[in-house]
Amino acid sequence: MGTIIEFRNITKRFGPVVAVDDVSLTINEGEFFALLGPSGCGKTTLLRMLAGFELPTRGQIFIDGKDISRAPPNRRPVNMVFQSYAVFPHLSVLKNIEYGLRMDGVPAAERRARAEAALSLVQLEGYGERMPDQLSGGQRQRVALARAVVKRPRVLLLDEPLSALDAKLREELRFEMSALQDKLGITFVMVTHDQDEALVLATRCAVMNKGSLMQVATPADLYEFPASRLVADFIGSVNLFAGNVRSEEANHAIIDLPELGISAWLDHGTGTSETVQLWLALRPEKVELMKRGTTDRPPVMEGTPPGYNVAAGTILDIAYLGSESVYDIRLDGPETGKEGKRIRVIRPNLTRWDQEDFTWDEPVWIGWHAEAAHILQQ
Amino acid sequence: MANELDWHRNKSGFAALLGPPLGWFLLFFAVPMAVVWAYSFGTNSGIADIEISGTFANYARALEPLYLGILGKSLAFAALATLICLIVAFPVALAISFAPPQLKTWLLIGVMLPFWTNLLIRTYALIAILRDEGLLNMALTSAFGWAGVGPLAIMNSNMAVMIGLVYVHLPFMVLPLYAALDRLDRSLIEAALDLGAGHVRAIFTIVVPLAVPGILSGLLLTFIPVLGSYLAPDLLGGPDSQMIANVIERQFKRANDWPFGAALAFLLMYLTLFGIAAQAMMQRKRPVD
Known part of the structure; x- marks a missing residue:
């Protein structure tokens, strides 16, 4: 070779x-x-x-x-x-x-x-x-x-x-x-x-x-x-959030995401300083969708590992593609009353009837694991 | 009423648009042709009178060896001139089709420019170049005179006629060839090169076969006017350079034998129509691509 x-x-x-x-x-x-x-x-x-x-x-x-x-x-x-x-x-x-x-x-x-x-x-x-x-x-x-x-x-x-x-x-x-x-x-x-x-x-x-x-x-x-x-x-679709490092440890880092009003856990260090502009890249299929109901308290799920990241949002649109569905979600954002960032989530349609039955304008939680995100510096 | 312009509803109204051009065509093309055609079956009955007697004598005379010989020579001249045109025009058309777009327009104008100059003037210009003390011989003797290359006697020969015929009819060949070559998908040539052909082989194995429709229409478009050429043999040729058009002209003018001239002219016409029909039949036989 x-x-x-x-x-x-x-x-x-x-x-x-x-x-x-x-x-x-x-x-x-x-x-x-x-x-x-x-x-x-x-x-x-x-x-x-x-x-x-x-x-x-x-x-x-x-x-x-x-x-x-x-x-x-x-x-x-x-x-x-x-x-x-x-x-x-x-x-x-x-x-x-x-x-x-x-x-x-x-x-x-x-x-x-x-x-x-x-x-x-x-x-x-x-x-x-x-x-x-x-x-x-x-x-x-x-x-x-x-x-x-x-x-x-x-x-x-x-x-x-x-x-x-x-x-x-x-x-x-x-x-x-x-x-x-x-x-x-x-x-x-x-x-x-x-x-x-x-x-x-x-x-x-x-x-x-x-x-x-x-x-x-x-x-x-x-x-x-x-x-x-x-x-x-260019390769696939991606959700990008601007941010920078808040704290960096040997085996993880915490990234401030001002557009979302949250800090996210990352399962690895970034090797950069706090002043460097970063982007958190999140593939749509690596984001999870959960019911929110009327409470504003993030869900505490059983078995959720430390560093699981959660943000609140509302379903704007759903595209049913047969094998999967694509959800367009508007995140609540840091300031109430102002339109937040949008995020795309893909869920495979594993059963013939969606048990959770997400619908338009429904308030939801989105969440992702610490290892699901990828950090970009340019 | 808007509906008056709707050709779905008002077919006869639109058909009326055909009227004026059809009338023009009948009056100035069909009628004169019919008159000359009728003359070809007539006999002279006075200095200016022709009697349409239905005789075939004019055609019989046109088929005498003397005139058949001139017709044969005209065909041979036309064939040779057309062939030379093809050989000269093909590289020119190929070069224009490969030229950068801005240059292309200028090159095409260059090819067509002589068209916009009077044929008579162009032919006289050729005389100035070809005659014994002409530009060609002046250049030749001043460059190679020391080696004994004397002035060439080109004027008033078949050679001069051939040069004239090729020169005048070159655009008839370049333009259809250019149209065919310009349409050619460039990736076909690249594929030939990619598969191991050199440039020359790519041209002969791919470009020429695919340009055949353009070559055929170029041949036809050139051959027909060359066959009927009158000025080039008249002004550039010698006594043995007469082509059929010169003979026809003589019948109408000096010999004042309109019936015979008409028979000769229609003989040429039949030949041409036969050629066009044969070409059309061949085109129909080829698979559509």
């Missing part, structure tokens, strides 16, 4: 626009690596520089230790699946897949055999004589995939590979792509703006914004330990 790709201080300018700004990144052999970010963040430019369609303004790109920064596209051990699939409309499915082998001068018999094998790899046996306009979107995507992997590249590049498909098909193909990568053992580098796609498919992700890398980590680390508010907000 050595390094296969290395970007070294890559900068790309288009006139006055800096599309990629001094990015250094290594990708390991066999990884399914995702470049994730909003549109215009530079992820596609980075991929196109890897394919050879753009040349870096500054910096170098290495594949297998060889500097390929300025090599033409046809001299690189990479192949690409295009966003539009770019299946040649005047060639049959089989001829499309054979195209790359024909360019490499592979003899006709071997060409045919390898193309047929690639066709069955993407489960399109018997479609070889079809023309692209006789295929569905999903089938065209498979042809593009087969056409790229038939050349046995060192790295397969995927530019928003599933974005043109409908939701159901997209989900199906996600699992197929994962299986395909396992089977081939080729390093995959994918560009996507769809965080779900990145989380499901990738073994490691780089989150980009405005041409720079924000964080490079596994999907689980990106979700549970985001490095910044930007990453936390």
